[in-house]
Amino acid sequence: MEAFLRYWMRWPSVEHLIYRYLWVWGVCQSLHFVGMALLIGTVGILDLRLLGMAKQFPVAAIKKLIPWGVFGFVLCLSTGVLFITGIYANINIHPYVVLTSDVFLQLKLLFVLLAGVNLLLFYVTGMSKAVDRLEAGEDAPPLAKIFAGASLGLWIAVMYFARLIPSGKFQP
Amino acid sequence: MWDFLESIENSGFSTYIRETPSVLGYSTVLALHTFGMAFLVGLSGVIALRVLGIIPELPMKPLKNLNVMIVVGFWVNAITGAILTSLAIRSLLTNWDFYVKLAAIACALVSLVKMRRYAFGDPAMRDDAPASADARRWAKLMLFFWFLAVLGGRLTAYATYIRIQSAEAVGVAAILLLLLASVLVRHANRSRSAEATRARASAAEPVTSTR
Numbered sequence: 411m412e413a414f415l416r417y418w419m420r421w422p423s424v425e426h427l428i429y430r431y432l433w434v435w436g437v438c439q440s441l442h443f444v445g446m447a448l449l450i451g452t453v454g455i456l457d458l459r460l461l462g463m464a465k466q467f468p469v470a471a472i473k474k475l476i477p478w479g480v481f482g483f484v485l486c487l488s489t490g491v492l493f494i495t496g497i498y499a500n501i502n503i504h505p506y507v508v509l510t511s512d513v514f515l516q517l518k519l520l521f522v523l524l525a526g527v528n529l530l531l532f533y534v535t536g537m538s539k540a541v542d543r544l545e546a547g548e549d550a551p552p553l554a555k556i557f558a559g560a561s562l563g564l565w566i567a568v569m570y571f572a573r574l575i576p577s578g579k580f581q582p
Numbered sequence: 583m584w585d586f587l588e589s590i591e592n593s594g595f596s597t598y599i600r601e602t603p604s605v606l607g608y609s610t611v612l613a614l615h616t617f618g619m620a621f622l623v624g625l626s627g628v629i630a631l632r633v634l635g636i637i638p639e640l641p642m643k644p645l646k647n648l649n650v651m652i653v654v655g656f657w658v659n660a661i662t663g664a665i666l667t668s669l670a671i672r673s674l675l676t677n678w679d680f681y682v683k684l685a686a687i688a689c690a691l692v693s694l695v696k697m698r699r700y701a702f703g704d705p706a707m708r709d710d711a712p713a714s715a716d717a718r719r720w721a722k723l724m725l726f727f728w729f730l731a732v733l734g735g736r737l738t739a740y741a742t743y744i745r746i747q748s749a750e751a752v753g754v755a756a757i758l759l760l761l762l763a764s765v766l767v768r769h770a771n772r773s774r775s776a777e778a779t780r781a782r783a784s785a786a787e788p789v790t791s792t793r
Contacts, residue, residue, distance in 0.1 A: 431747070431751070432743070432744045432747055433744060433747040433748035433750070433751040436736055436737050436740050436744060436745075436748045437733075437748050437751055437752060439736045440729075440732050440733040440736045440737075440752075443616075443619070443732050443735075443736065444729065444732055446616075446620055447619065447620050447623040447624040447627060447728075447732070448624065448627065449624075450620035450621065450624045451620070451621075451623070451624020451625050451627050451628045452624070452628060454620075454621070454624060454625070455625065455628055455648070458651075464644065464647060464648070466641070466643070466644030466647060467640070467641060467644050468641070470639075471639045471640050471641060472640070474637045474639045474640065475628060475631070475637060475640070478631065478637075546641070546644070566617065569613065569616050569617060569620065570610075570613045570617075572616075573609055573612045573613035573616055574605055574609045574613070576609075577605065577608075577609050
């Protein structure tokens with residue numbers, strides 16, 4: 411399994427791109443941040459509405475923002491994959507070693523996964539459809555508030571652990 | 583002056599934040615700086631999306647209430663930004679990219695205030711009404727300056743030649759994206775006007791008399 415992951419996670423083409431064009435890493439980091447701002451801005455406003463802090467919005471109108479949040483997530487995911495697969499070109503450490511020894515990276519990925527599970531449950535339990543009917547001033551059901559609070563907390567945790575990744579310990 | 587800056591950099595507070603092995607030091611200040619940025623840029627970006635007519639379904643007036651979160655995001659960013667600057671103030675003040683970042687933030691904040699003034703200035707305005715041309719202009723400028731501020735912020739950590747290469751790459755990408763956007767907008771306008779012409783033609787057709 412380790413041999414498979416070591417082979418699969420290192421992409422020489424991405425490493426070459428980062429070696430050859432020195433701007434790639436910095437520009438992708440900027441795009442990662444733009445994606446994060448889009449994701450937090452759009453998903454955050456929906457979460458705040460469900461928690462009762464921006465009740466003036468009908469929920470259906472706020473949900474129109476979700477494609478922009480998805481776009482932000484895709485931007486983060488694609489640049490994040492580039493960071494992992496090309497990290498050897500930046501710090502000379504195999505991505506497998508980084509992934510298996512940096513506890514902050516592991517926590518970040520865990521919280522991204524939990525945020526995804528939370529979103530899935532929001533749809534599967536029918537809460538997504540239930541809140542669609544909420545007009546301005548109406549309160550969200552308690553279960554929807556729990557999902558919204560969890561979503562906000564999980565994304566904040568993702569950002570927090572992402573910032574701690576460079577201070578993680580690598581054990582090659 | 584240089585001695586004064588050195589004393590700030592070597593003060594007990596700055597040294598603690600910079601050198602403590604605890605994650606509650608430098609990393610947490612950096613994380614708070616990111617939270618502030620996400621709320622400030624993210625929420626003002628949502629207002630810009632409505633002002634630019636990209637999401638016309640969002641009611642205009644309630645967006646004004648996002649101001650509280652935007653202001654909180656700004657102050658979190660300003661305080662943590664001042665702390666982070668104090669950790670390496672001498673190298674930052676001799677880094678031109680740092681001034682680009684600060685200028686971009688100042689321009690973005692001015693654009694945000696102007697956009698808000700034009701978008702929410704008229705109390706009689708309907709929630710579903712399109713924003714004025716002035717509001718749209720300031721919204722575009724604000725998004726541009728926020729992007730520049732984020733880019734400048736990220737690139738302060740890099741060597742000058744990498745910054746210059748990055749600026750060139752972003753410039754080329756921006757020109758290509760603008761060309762693509764102008765082609766798409768022209769195509770959308772053409773199909774919209776063709777649709778309007780068809781609708782006018784069908785409305786003008788004489789109704790067949792039954793007499």
